[in-house]
Amino acid sequence: MNPSDQLRIVLIGRTGNGKSATGNTLLLSRNAFHSLQSARSVTTDCVAHTVQRTDDSGRAKSILVVDTPGFFDTDTNITNEIVERKIDSQIFEMTSPGVHAFLIVLRIGRFSPEERNTVDFIRTIFGPNAANYSIIVFTHEDQLEGQPLDDFIASSSALQELVNICGNRKFAINNRLLGEPSERKTQHLLGMIQRMAAEAEAIRQNQVIDVRTETQTREISRTVTPIKSTERERKHGPKGWISIDGSGYDYYEVQVGSSTTIKWRAEQREVKTFQSGRQEFGDWRGIREWKTPG
Numbered sequence: 001m002n003p004s005d006q007l008r009i010v011l012i013g014r015t016g017n018g019k020s021a022t023g024n025t026l027l028l029s030r031n032a033f034h035s036l037q038s039a040r041s042v043t044t045d046c047v048a049h050t051v052q053r054t055d056d057s058g059r060a061k062s063i064l065v066v067d068t069p070g071f072f073d074t075d076t077n078i079t080n081e082i083v084e085r086k087i088d089s090q091i092f093e094m095t096s097p098g099v100h101a102f103l104i105v106l107r108i109g110r111f112s113p114e115e116r117n118t119v120d121f122i123r124t125i126f127g128p129n130a131a132n133y134s135i136i137v138f139t140h141e142d143q144l145e146g147q148p149l150d151d152f153i154a155s156s157s158a159l160q161e162l163v164n165i166c167g168n169r170k171f172a173i174n175n176r177l178l179g180e181p182s183e184r185k186t187q188h189l190l191g192m193i194q195r196m197a198a199e200a201e202a203i204r205q206n207q208v209i210d211v212r213t214e215t216q217t218r219e220i221s222r223t224v225t226p227i228k229s230t231e232r233e234r235k236h237g238p239k240g241w242i243s244i245d246g247s248g249y250d251y252y253e254v255q256v257g258s259s260t261t262i263k264w265r266a267e268q269r270e271v272k273t274f275q276s277g278r279q280e281f282g283d284w285r286g287i288r289e290w291k292t293p294g
Contacts, residue, residue, distance in 0.1 A: 005059075005060065005061060005062060006061065006062040006063075006064060007061055007062070007063050007064065007100050007101070007190070007193055007194070007197070008064045008066075008095045008098065008099050008100050008101075009063065009064065009065050009066070009099070009100060009101045009102075009103060009193065010065075010066045010068065010091065010095065010099050010101070010102050010103070011023050011065065011066065011067050011068060011103050011105060012068055012071075012102055012103065012104050012105065012118065012121075012122060013070060013071075013103075013104060013105030013106065013118075014070055014071060014105075014106075014107075014112065014114070014115055014118075015070030015071070016070070016107070016110075017070070017105045017106055017107040017110070017139060018105060018107060018139035018140065018175055019067065019068075019070060019105040020067050021139070021175045022103065022105050022137060022139060022173065022175060023049075023065045023067050024175075025173070025175045025177065025182060044069055044078070044086075045069065045086060045090065046066055046067070046068050046069070046086065046087060046090040046091050046094060047066070047067045048064060048065065048066045048067075048094045048095075049064075049065055049067075050062055050063065050064045050065075051063050051065075053186075053190070061190070063190070064094075064095070066091060066094050066095060068083070068086075068087050068091070069082075069083045069086055069087070070083070071083045071084075071121065080121070084121070084124065084125060087125055088125050091125075097283075099126065099133060100133065100193060100196075100197040101133055101134070101135060101193040101196060101197065102122055102126070102130060102133055102134040102135070103134075103135055103137045104118050104119070104122070104134055104135070104136050104137065104162075104166065105137050105139060106136060106137070106138050106139070106159075107138070107139050107140055108138050108139065108140045108141065108143040108144055108152065108172070109140070109143050111156060111158070111159050113158075115162075116158045116161075116162060118162065119131050119134065119162065119165050119166065122134065127278060129278075131165050131166050131167070132167065132200050133196065133197070133200055134166040134167075134169070135166065135169040135170065135171055135189075135192060135193070135196065136162065136163050136166055136169065136170040136171070137170075137171050137172075137173065137189075138152075138170065138171070138172040138173070139172075139173060139174075139175055140174065140175075141172040141173055141174040142174045142176075144172070149170065149172050153170065167196075169192065169196060171188070171189055171192065173185055173189075208272050208273070208274055209273055209274065210272070210273040211270060211271070211272050211273075212270075212271050212273075213268050213269070213270055213271070214268065214269050214271055215266055215267065215268045216266075216267050216284070217266050217267070267284045268284070269281060269282040269283060269284050270282040
């Protein structure tokens, strides 16, 4: 599958905010992630699931969703440092070649002082530009009771600041929605993610200050092939034409030299350096093979 046909999404949030339920309801449309209404983290490791969906333009998309352990969990011995190490050690392989969106899951009516540091938490693991790829997702939308989401956000300066850092990208859901209303919400969120990913990619490309190509070669095989010349000579003896096989010809071989054949493959990757100092390494790809005579 073309990488452009896949969206890779990471769920981040405090224990009990409905992070896993959000992945199940909005993105996967099934109970792929273990979800409970609990103050204790249900997800203890990064877990990835993939689903095939069609976006609002009718194009097929593979959606990879990664659920992460909940942080700020006061009910267990799983500290933020442990959560950070788990995410750092597991998620990069799961989301290769990169994350399109971080969904920071918050709960309506429950915004703790610790959650103000959510973006810093993400930046520590994923780099300083992670907020450019982040969307704030509010669960339990029904608890707004008709209040506009913007008004709810504006009622807390800390919450407003967090939303602003994430480019004012926010989304509210009710995980109990089913059927067509849930599907409309899903398509709206996927549209937000696709637009954000496209905008971030355009910005990222404009920030490239250096592109270089790295090349490596490795030996595939080595063979030594003797080169022989087959000679055919008709011999004349005292009794006329003679040969040991009665054909009148004497066959023999003469070695006239040897050649060493070495087969190599050249592999290249593109390395981009950005204004931030971050480097992006492309995959090694075999592009050429040749033989070198000895």
